[in-house]
Amino acid sequence: MAAFSSLTDRLSSAFRHLxxxxxxxxxxxxxxxxxxxxxxLDADVALEVVRPFxxxxxxxxxxxxxxxxxxxxxxxxxxVNEELTTILGAGVDRxxxxxxxxPTVIMLAGLQGAGKTTLAGxxxxxLRDAGHTPILVAADLQRPNAVTQLQVVGERxxxxxxxxxxxxxxxxxxxxxxxxxxxxxPVAVARDAVELARxxxxxxxxxxxxxxxxxxxxxxxxxxxxxxAVHPDEILFVIDAMIGQDxxxxxxxxxxxxxxxxxxxxxxDGDARGGAALSVASVTGKPILFASTGEGLKDFEVFHxxxxxxxxxx
Ligand code: GDP
Numbered sequence: 632m633a634a635f636s637s638l639t640d641r642l643s644s645a646f647r648h649l650x651x652x653x654x655x656x657x658x659x660x661x662x663x664x665x666x667x668x669x670x671x672l673d674a675d676v677a678l679e680v681v682r683p684f685x686x687x688x689x690x691x692x693x694x695x696x697x698x699x700x701x702x703x704x705x706x707x708x709x710x711v712n713e714e715l716t717t718i719l720g721a722g723v724d725r726x727x728x729x730x731x732x733x734p735t736v737i738m739l740a741g742l743q744g745a746g747k748t749t750l751a752g753x754x755x756x757x758l759r760d761a762g763h764t765p766i767l768v769a770a771d772l773q774r775p776n777a778v779t780q781l782q783v784v785g786e787r788x789x790x791x792x793x794x795x796x797x798x799x800x801x802x803x804x805x806x807x808x809x810x811x812x813x814x815x816x817p818v819a820v821a822r823d824a825v826e827l828a829r830x831x832x833x834x835x836x837x838x839x840x841x842x843x844x845x846x847x848x849x850x851x852x853x854x855x856x857x858x859x860a861v862h863p864d865e866i867l868f869v870i871d872a873m874i875g876q877d878x879x880x881x882x883x884x885x886x887x888x889x890x891x892x893x894x895x896x897x898x899x900d901g902d903a904r905g906g907a908a909l910s911v912a913s914v915t916g917k918p919i920l921f922a923s924t925g926e927g928l929k930d931f932e933v934f935h936x937x938x939x940x941x942x943x944x945x
Pocket of ligand 1: 742924
């Protein structure tokens, strides 16, 4: 995974030093843990995550587990793999929530540029491919281009888009009616869209909301108002893996602001340090449900903590 390639290199170099040793001394283990710690911090993993992570590895590695092991280096790798899986959300991972009575309502939240609109298209495409009937909703009325951008995304994904002004709805075929729609009010747009989905039998409503460049109270209030109007089954917080050390603060602000139910890591294809995103699950205790890995509709995958840990340690 590009966003973690330098972390992967650094960790494998830390383990390489162990491989030449038959038996590990405490000093060997401490040296390796120092390297792991430096690699994680350099990759922007938050200190509050790194500290307990390395403490657990040290405790397990210095305990019976490794000293008795036939192959100590492999044992250390296994411990790191298990602990990495834990910080990526093992135990809280689960599939997407689905409503008992359709439509399932999914609301997207996050900073501007995080990848929400792109994700709306990917999710819609993925659901459609699985036999669902999703509809995308343009409730980002802050940015002039946001509605048009969602329509372009919907067109590409072959998924209808519910938009706030008459004449701008598109569904890649059949028109989506919007009688009585209140132009300019994202809460009304979201509410109307859910109602439309109920009557027209769209089984999933994906609501794109406004993002700002920084966390701001107006944005949070608007997102909360939309949430309280439509009671989403899932509120997905989309976070750009390249955001760096701001990841934890941003995630905490959105957690407090909208109490999101799941996380989507985006731009994992980037070549900068993506480690900050690794902190989000463990800091918020919320599961990472999806990973976005490019600008294309198919650059998207269901997130599995164990598989991601293995890829990082590959
Ligand atoms: P929004 O403001 O949260 O709706 O963000 P957008 O969906 O408009 O995305 C912002 C920019 O990031 C756009 O240029 C997207 O093409 C790009 N983008 C979104 N997701 C990804 C991703 O996973 N990888 C890469 N490389 N670019 C992405």
